[in-house]
Amino acid sequence: MLEVIILAAGQGSRMRSPLPKVLHCLAGKPLVQHVIDLARALNPAQIHVVVGHEAAQVSAAIAASDVQCHEQTEQLGTGHAVSVALPAVSDSATVLVLYGDVPLIGETTLRSLVDAAETGFALLSAVLSDPTGYGRVQRDASGAFVAVVEEKDADAVTRAVSEVNTGVLAGPALQMKQCLAQVTNNNAQGEYYLPDALKVAVSAGEPVSVMSTDDAGSVQGVNDLRQLHQLERQLQVNQAEQLLLSGVSVADTARLDIRGQLTCGVGVSIDVGCVFEGTVVLGDGVSIGPHCVIRDAEIGPGARVEAFCHIEGAQLGTAVAAGPYARLRPGAALDTGSKIGNFVEVKNARLGAGAKANHLAYIGDADIGADSNIGAGTITCNYDGAHKHRTELGDNVFIGSNSTLVAPVVIEAGAFVAAGSTITEAVASEQLAVGRSRQRNIDGWLRPTKPVKD
Numbered sequence: 001m002l003e004v005i006i007l008a009a010g011q012g013s014r015m016r017s018p019l020p021k022v023l024h025c026l027a028g029k030p031l032v033q034h035v036i037d038l039a040r041a042l043n044p045a046q047i048h049v050v051v052g053h054e055a056a057q058v059s060a061a062i063a064a065s066d067v068q069c070h071e072q073t074e075q076l077g078t079g080h081a082v083s084v085a086l087p088a089v090s091d092s093a094t095v096l097v098l099y100g101d102v103p104l105i106g107e108t109t110l111r112s113l114v115d116a117a118e119t120g121f122a123l124l125s126a127v128l129s130d131p132t133g134y135g136r137v138q139r140d141a142s143g144a145f146v147a148v149v150e151e152k153d154a155d156a157v158t159r160a161v162s163e164v165n166t167g168v169l170a171g172p173a174l175q176m177k178q179c180l181a182q183v184t185n186n187n188a189q190g191e192y193y194l195p196d197a198l199k200v201a202v203s204a205g206e207p208v209s210v211m212s213t214d215d216a217g218s219v220q221g222v223n224d225l226r227q228l229h230q231l232e233r234q235l236q237v238n239q240a241e242q243l244l245l246s247g248v249s250v251a252d253t254a255r256l257d258i259r260g261q262l263t264c265g266v267g268v269s270i271d272v273g274c275v276f277e278g279t280v281v282l283g284d285g286v287s288i289g290p291h292c293v294i295r296d297a298e299i300g301p302g303a304r305v306e307a308f309c310h311i312e313g314a315q316l317g318t319a320v321a322a323g324p325y326a327r328l329r330p331g332a333a334l335d336t337g338s339k340i341g342n343f344v345e346v347k348n349a350r351l352g353a354g355a356k357a358n359h360l361a362y363i364g365d366a367d368i369g370a371d372s373n374i375g376a377g378t379i380t381c382n383y384d385g386a387h388k389h390r391t392e393l394g395d396n397v398f399i400g401s402n403s404t405l406v407a408p409v410v411i412e413a414g415a416f417v418a419a420g421s422t423i424t425e426a427v428a429s430e431q432l433a434v435g436r437s438r439q440r441n442i443d444g445w446l447r448p449t450k451p452v453k454d
Helices: 032-042 054-061 078-088 107-116 172-179 196-203 225-245
Strands: 002-007 047-051 065-071 094-099 122-125 134-139 147-149 161-173 210-212 257-265 274-282 295-300 310-313 339-351 358-368 380-383 391-393 404-406 409-411
Touching: 002 032, 032 047, 032 054, 032 094, 047 054, 047 078, 047 404, 054 065, 065 078, 065 107, 065 409, 094 107, 094 172, 094 404, 107 122, 107 161, 107 210, 122 172, 122 196, 147 196, 161 172, 161 339, 172 295, 196 210, 225 257
Parallel strands: 002 047, 002 094, 047 065, 122 210, 257 274, 274 295, 295 310, 339 358, 358 380, 358 391, 380 404, 391 409
Antiparallel strands: 094 161, 122 161, 134 147, 134 161
């Protein structure tokens, strides 16, 4: 049985931010949530999160049925933090300790570490070209683990060691409880170090294994916004490269941001500067133009989204065309072969198959029938100042340019609305609706003139 302890109590003063460090976002998700999701992938019996700085805020952000929070009222070191959660852990469990600001460790690496901890402590290490700031892994002449020496407590020889402690370790819960109880804070920082529990185990003749990862970037933590930026770019490039390997054409891996879950069919192409947020599904053969923002949307096979579109909470059917500069808001649904052109906004409205609004229109709270045409400058007046109302168009309706459709209103199949009309009443099938004021041409009219300056 596995239980996971995630340490997330620190303030993160180097972030220079009022937001707790572990709540800063990486790829659209809080750092600690990345770690929780990683822990869930291991199917633990329980996830324990040790909170401290802004404990209530952090606890609220990660609240879930499988997450138990434990408050560390004083930050006295990693060993002390783990001891705050350990009483709630079953003695028969294997414990994996993770960190809320180290979000990119691979699932396979952690599974191997947990497997290695079946008979005793297992520590995850990494070899760094610049180990400054990290505790060094000390070994004996045979290569066996001796201790982790923190940099502030290390002599020059130990500081020259390039193998470092990542902080991530696993071990039997009962052994961890017994060893941590013997750890002291007799060190340069006056803190209770978690790795000192391994030193206690070695002194008692208990086995301690060290597993070194060759992916040093995966164990990098976040201490300031610069490091957060570095991890963001690392993760985004990794995600873009995975898309390339799956057959998605990505114009530039350095100019793509995925802040959620992006699922792509075959033959998909994504141009530069695109941002995907939430849950986005792109069907086979979808083309996304440059500089689009797409959030919580489903885009059907063969659809084409041109440059600078903003799509949120929308569904685009097969062979739909959108943009450039289109905005599709929540509740927008575009059926097969429909088209939304430049500077068209759609909200809580459906366009039937083959319907078109090619430019400069607002379609809100509306049902547009198949093969209908919405002329430039047309708007649906859906809000009366207190309530929303719907506009309903049948199939093959033609709306002339610069028309105003005042909801609630129904325009039946085959009807035609003349350009420049304001429509406030129902239009029957095949009727022509003209809602203009009468034009007057005045003879003898004198154009205004400006006074002559001296």
